[in-house]
Each structure stands twice: as structure tokens, then as C-alpha cells.
Amino acid sequence: MPASLSVCLICGDSNWEELVDPHPSRSVTTAGRILSEALGKSQCRSCGAAQRVRSSMLAFTDYYETDYANYYERPGTEIFHKQRYAAIWKWVRESAEIKEPKRILDVGCGQGWLMDIMRETFPGALIEGIEPSRYNVNKAREKGHRVHEGRLEHIASTLEPFDLVISTNVFQHVSHPLDFLTELSMLTAETGMTVLTCPDGTRPNIELLWADQNLSLTPANLRSLASRALPASTNSLIYQSEDHSASLPPALLMISGRLGGKVQDDFDCGIDVLLRGRQKYLSSFCVIDDFLSEQVKESGNVVNLGASYWTSILAAYCPNYWSKVQFCCVDEPKDQTDFLDKPVMRTADVPESACIVLGITPESQQNVAHSLAKKFSLVCSWGHLLSPS
Numbered sequence: 001m002p003a004s005l006s007v008c009l010i011c012g013d014s015n016w017e018e019l020v021d022p023h024p025s026r027s028v029t030t031a032g033r034i035l036s037e038a039l040g041k042s043q044c045r046s047c048g049a050a051q052r053v054r055s056s057m058l059a060f061t062d063y064y065e066t067d068y069a070n071y072y073e074r075p076g077t078e079i080f081h082k083q084r085y086a087a088i089w090k091w092v093r094e095s096a097e098i099k100e101p102k103r104i105l106d107v108g109c110g111q112g113w114l115m116d117i118m119r120e121t122f123p124g125a126l127i128e129g130i131e132p133s134r135y136n137v138n139k140a141r142e143k144g145h146r147v148h149e150g151r152l153e154h155i156a157s158t159l160e161p162f163d164l165v166i167s168t169n170v171f172q173h174v175s176h177p178l179d180f181l182t183e184l185s186m187l188t189a190e191t192g193m194t195v196l197t198c199p200d201g202t203r204p205n206i207e208l209l210w211a212d213q214n215l216s217l218t219p220a221n222l223r224s225l226a227s228r229a230l231p232a233s234t235n236s237l238i239y240q241s242e243d244h245s246a247s248l249p250p251a252l253l254m255i256s257g258r259l260g261g262k263v264q265d266d267f268d269c270g271i272d273v274l275l276r277g278r279q280k281y282l283s284s285f286c287v288i289d290d291f292l293s294e295q296v297k298e299s300g301n302v303v304n305l306g307a308s309y310w311t312s313i314l315a316a317y318c319p320n321y322w323s324k325v326q327f328c329c330v331d332e333p334k335d336q337t338d339f340l341d342k343p344v345m346r347t348a349d350v351p352e353s354a355c356i357v358l359g360i361t362p363e364s365q366q367n368v369a370h371s372l373a374k375k376f377s378l379v380c381s382w383g384h385l386l387s388p389s
């Protein structure tokens with residue numbers, strides 16, 4: 001098995017434009033592991049897909065089986081994921097007319113958050129999941145879900161067709177998207193529906209920064225794959241999320257099935273616009289590192305607020321700033337005592353003299369900074385330096 005792929009997984013071309021690495025020798029996974037290799041993504045000159053071609057592809061390792069579950073094991077993540085999957089399900093239901101399915105399959109079901117919600121919506125349906133992480137499988141089974149442990153490619157042939165096959169935010173991780181979509185389609189009954197969500201590759205956002213997200217896809221990329229993977233008797237509709245929040249960052253939703261010949265207008269942006277947006281976003285981190293290092297240089301007590309996704313991004317891509325951090329703080333650490341190489345304390349216990357840096361999502365920094373300024377003399381946000389997504 002190759003450790004990386006230099007051929008575009010969407011169009012088969014191998015003509016790449018290198019994207020800026022946010023750091024020359026560091027990257028980070030969604031599970032919060034810092035890797036000592038560059039992010040290494042490039043954009044295909046032919047189809048605009050971004051792919052991790054200059055560094056190893058984690059889908060070729062046992063990362064999803066052994067490490068990915070850490071993604072779900074951070075303070076506050078249970079509430080975060082419940083809200084996230086509720087938002088995704090609401091979006092799916094508003095976009096697709098799903099008629100009382102008897103059999104539902106959730107591919108990459110994690111700990112069963114979406115299955116929990118689907119079970120409430122369709123209490124009479126048989127719902128099954130596929131998940132590679134044994135830890136996640138056990139967590140989902142503890143809630144009474146029926147889950148097959150492994151990857152789709154190893155399990156698909158053992159299953160009967162389903163009325164609804166859904167896969168949320170898995171597609172960007174896979175090493176062979178065309179095969180993956182073909183397998184989803186083969187598991188979908190003739191009159192059934194295949195539903196897929198993934199980050200919206202036309203609007204640079206946090207997904208572009210993760211080393212384990214192999215692909216950033218555009219609506220045109222999805223359409224191209226669907227035309228090859230799905231039967232001619234079906235058609236696909238693709239939607240872009242509009243109301244962005246921490247629960248629903250910029251995303252694409254593809255619904256495929258016998259949709260009565262419905263068609264929609266294209267809404268792709270040009271490949272050059274795509275490239276400029278991605279380069280601007282990725283090059284922001286050098287500026288952010290310099291800015292934060294300058295902001296905190298006089299302080300003897302630098303505390304990073306947060307111990308989750310955006311904090312791990314800062315730790316990986318702003319190492320000069322991160323070296324100045326003494327603690328991370330969160331509202332309720334529960335049993336979390338450290339995050340990466342920093343101890344974690346309660347925000348309420350941080351002394352007023354500390355310099356607070358917001359290691360949280362850029363969208364919420366303004367409000368949080370405003371509220372923290374009542375207690376702390378120096379609160380640093382940096383979201384304004386990240387080019388808008």
C-alpha cells in the first residue's frame with residue numbers, strides 16, 4: 001500500500017499547485033496529535049480538489065482504528081457532538097423527503113450520536129452502524145446500537161440493502177472516495193436514498209488544517225464522483241450550509257436517489273478563486289504566531305483558554321506562542337489534567353493578572369473576549385487575522 005497518493009483521487013490527474021504549509025515541519029490531526037511533518041496539501045489544477053499529496057495519508061495507517069476516538073474524548077465534547085449531529089440531521093430532514101425508512105445504515109457512526117437522533121425520529125426502523133474504532137464501537141453498543149466494527153470496504157459485501165444510507169463527515173477522510181461512494185450506493189435499496197455530508201471545500205475553514213482530512217471537495221467534485229458511482233436511474237442534489245455556527249461549519253450535503261429528475265443550478269467558484277482563498281487562509285498562521293508572541297512577550301503568566309480543536313491548531317501552527325503558554329484553562333476540566341504538554345486548570349481559578357489567549361473558534365472570540373475583559377487585564381483574540389471563510 002502506498003503511504004501517499006500523487007494522483008488526484010477525484011479526476012485522476014497529477015498536476016498540482018502546492019498549497020502553503022501553515023508550518024514547515026508540523027501538522028495536527030483532529031484527534032489532537034501533533035505530527036512532525038508538514039500539512040503537505042496541494043490543489044489539483046484540473047478539478048480544484050485539495051488533497052494531502054506531499055505528506056503521508058493517515059487513511060493508509062491504523063489511525064482511525066486506534067487514535068481517532070480521542071477526538072470524542074475531550075471536556076465538553078458530548079454536548080458539542082449532540083448539538084452538531086442534531087444540526088446535521090435537521091439540515092438533512094429539511095433538504096430531503098425521507099419516507100419512514102425500515103432499514104437505516106450510518107457509515108462511520110462514531111459513538112452513535114446521529115443514531116441516537118435517528119432512533120428518536122424513526123423508532124420503528126432497524127438502524128445499523130459501521131465504525132472502525134473499537135472504542136467508539138463499544139461506546140455506541142453501550143447505548144444499545146447495532147454496530148459492525150471495521151471499514152466500509154471490508155463490511156459492505158456482508159450487508160443487505162438499506163432504505164437510507166447516511167455518512168456524515170467521513171468522506172473527506174477516505175483514501176478512495178469513488179470506491180467509497182460506489183459502496184454506499186450498492187448498499188442503498190433501489191428506491192432508497194444515499195446521504196453524504198462533508199466540509200465545503202469552496203470555503204476554507206478548519207478542515208483544511210487537519211492532517212487526517214485527506215480531501216477538500218467542491219460541489220463539482222461531488223457531482224463528478226456521483227456521476228460515476230451512482231446508477232443512471234438516480235440523480236443527486238447538493239446543498240451548501242448557510243447558517244454557520246460551531247455546530248454546523250461550512251459544509252456540503254449530497255442527497256442521491258430517485259429524486260423525480262429534480263435538477264439544480266451549479267454554484268461552484270472558479271479554481272483560481274479557490275486557490276487564492278486557500279492560500280490566504282493557510283498563510284495566516286505565520287502572522288498569527290508572530291502576533292500572539294508579541295502580545296504575550298511581557299507577561300509572566302500566559303494562559304490559553306480552551307483545550308480542544310482550535311487550541312491544538314495553535315499548538316501545531318503557532319509554536320512560538322505555544323512555547324510561552326504555562327496553562328490551558330477550561331470551565332470544567334472534570335478529570336482532564338493536561339492537554340498536549342500543558343497542565344489544565346479551571347478558568348475560575350486563573351489569577352486576574354494572567355494574560356489570556358483565546359484558543360477557541362474564531363467566530364466566538366469577540367463575545368468571549370468581551371466577557372473575560374471584565375476580570376482579566378489582557379485578553380488576546382486573533383480571529384481577525386484569519387482570512388474569512
Ligand SMILES: [Zn+2]
Binds near residue numbers: 013
Ligand atoms: Zn483533480
